[in-house]
Amino acid sequence: MAQRGKNVNDRGVSALAAAFDRRAAGAGVTWSAPPAPPPGEVERLGRPTPQRTEVLQALVGCEEFVSAQLLHAGLLATGSRVGLSTVYRTLTALAAAGRADVVRDANGERLFRYRPDDDHRHYLICRQCGISVPVESGPVETWADQIARTSGFADVQHTVQLAGTCTDCVAVPADT
Numbered sequence: 650m651a652q653r654g655k656n657v658n659d660r661g662v663s664a665l666a667a668a669f670d671r672r673a674a675g676a677g678v679t680w681s682a683p684p685a686p687p688p689g690e691v692e693r694l695g696r697p698t699p700q701r702t703e704v705l706q707a708l709v710g711c712e713e714f715v716s717a718q719l720l721h722a723g724l725l726a727t728g729s730r731v732g733l734s735t736v737y738r739t740l741t742a743l744a745a746a747g748r749a750d751v752v753r754d755a756n757g758e759r760l761f762r763y764r765p766d767d768d769h770r771h772y773l774i775c776r777q778c779g780i781s782v783p784v785e786s787g788p789v790e791t792w793a794d795q796i797a798r799t800s801g802f803a804d805v806q807h808t809v810q811l812a813g814t815c816t817d818c819v820a821v822p823a824d825t
């Protein structure tokens with residue numbers, strides 16, 4: 650299936666792929682017809698190209714954090730011919746434009762999730778299946794704002810991620 654970089658945790662990728670399959674089987678992700686990206690969204694990344702639109706559309710259609718490899722595999726499965734490097738570049742540009750949240754998996758690989766508005770979010774992410782849940786982060790924002798105000802630093806940003814084992818995965822041992 651996916652072209653995999655040598656640092657990619659195969660089990661992590663297959664767990665995410667399995668999570669995709671579960672959702673695709675239900676009411677979740679439909680790779681064949683993901684929702685159209687909001688108007689003007691592709692233009693944020695620079696010159697709108699069909700490839701960028703495809704990547705953005707696939708990310709919007711995917712409700713969980715995904716690696717570039719997994720998103721690329723999903724795109725190929727729908728007949729897209731977009732290259733993995735274009736997927737990487739587009740995801741990175743989306744993150745830089747504030748339109749994707751980024752977390753790192755256990756191996757340090759970046760996972761992306763579409764951010765529909767300008768407010769960043771923090772997530773609790775399952776190490777086994779990759780499912781993610783936005784969490785309330787008021788105290789973190791207050792603390793970060795205060796540090797930013799009092800430190801004299803400009804453009805202070807923060808990255809906070811919580812990882813655990815979701816209720817579904819607790820019920821099913823990981824290695825079976």
Ligand SMILES: [Zn+2]
Pocket residue numbers: 775776777778779780814815816817818819
């Ligand atoms: Zn899980």
Ligand SMILES: [Zn+2]
Pocket residue numbers: 769770771786789790807
């Ligand atoms: Zn925050």
